[in-house]
Amino acid sequence: MKFSLKYSLRESELLKEFKNSSIIKLDKNIYTTKEMINIEKEIIQKVHQGFSSMPKALNELIKQKNHKLDINLTLDQKKMLEMILDTKDRYNAVQGDAGTGKTFALSKLNKILKDDIEIIGLSYTGKATAGLEEVGIKSYTLHSYLQQKEHKKSNRPKLYIVDETSLVGSKQIDQLMNISQKENSRVVFIGDTKQFSSIQAGNIFADMQKFGIKTIKLKQTQRQKSAITKSVVQAYNRDNTDQAIEILKKNKLFKEIENYDERIDYAVESYINNNQPLILTSTNQERKEINNQIRNKIDNPNQEHYLNIKESKQIKASKWSRY
Structure with a gap:
């Protein structure tokens, strides 16, 4: 393995290291640090401190916009916007299944509030940030926003929308909460606990829901x-x-095909005969074999064919702010 440990360590040596460090064993093969435990405790405390903490003037301003809710919204989407518009809590959550129209609902929210409230979109990925930008919400990747030395002051109340919150680590959530407390701004965390979790430490989006953050759940599929x-x-x-x-x-x-060669043949024939379906493989070997067979089976050598081949891209932490 390219990045494996050069020398093996006995379990006794590992336990000795754990004893002399801040690493804590939670369960079999599950470890954390004292720092992470303290951060996550502070996050839950901040959620509770935020209950009914927002100024009444802000809530009255937002509440006046409630009558503009679009009739084309689903019941779940209306409940989502009503919570955001009416709540007095500093922090709220939207647990939305895939395809339930979270971004569509946010586009309606932006139309209702854009003249009176500064809405800032934040997300772990550049793709989600672009999605928020498409519905008119000025957005940043969370990394780039948190790295800013100063955040632009606004004469309007500020509302942060954090998309794909399940991908965000506990440290980043804690940093954003510190900013929101300093600015006296509100934050809505949006995501789906059933989708990918953070590669950084913490499962804080699920934990916030478990420990009492006011949450609206979207289940009505639209996609x-x-x-x-x-x-x-x-x-x-x-x-x-x-x-x-x-x-x-x-x-x-x-369709399940147990035989490897038959499975490859079926994928190749499906690609050629069924208007180029999407083919997913678990290994590079399979990908290369399927690509080669598709090229070999193309009838007209003079006809151009294009294969979209996608591979994962590793991005160093130092470059995250660019995405």
Whole structure:
């Protein structure tokens, strides 16, 4: 392994290191540090300190906008906006399943508040930041915003929208909370605990919900249009993967092929005959083999064909602020 430890350590040596350091064993193969425990305790304390802490003038200003809620919103989306508009808490959360229209609801929120409230979008990824920008919300990656030495002062009340919060580590959440307390601004954390979790320390989005942050849950799927795809997504959202696969099999939308060569052949034929479907592989070896076979099976050598091949990209921490 390229990045493996050069020398092995005995368990006794590891335990000795743990005893003389700030590392704490929580469970089998699960470790943390005293620093992280303290940070996460402080985050929960800040959530509780934020209950009913916002100035009444701010809430009255926001509440006046409530009558502008769009009739095209789903019931869940309306509940989401009503919470954001009416709450007196400094911190709130939106737990939204994939495809429930969180970004669409935010576009309506921005139209309601943009003249009176400064809304700032924050996200762990540049892609999500771009999505917020598309609906008119001035946005930054969380890394770049937190690295700013000073944050622009505003004559208007400020509202932070943190998208994809499940990807954000506890330290960053704590930093943003410190900023919001200093500015007397509000924060809405939006995400889905069932999607990817943070690669940094902490599962704080789930923990905040567990320990009392006011949360609205979005479950009404909007992205999927057919009854079949909706039922599949709903099963996944209930953590019932077996049921989701059974629905796909029943409707002949899921095919298992045990033999490796037959599986590769089927993927290649599907690509050529079915309008270039998306092919996902678990290894580079499979990717290269499928690509080569597709090229070999193309009938017309004079006809141009394009293969979109996507690979993961590692970004150093020092360059995060650029994305």
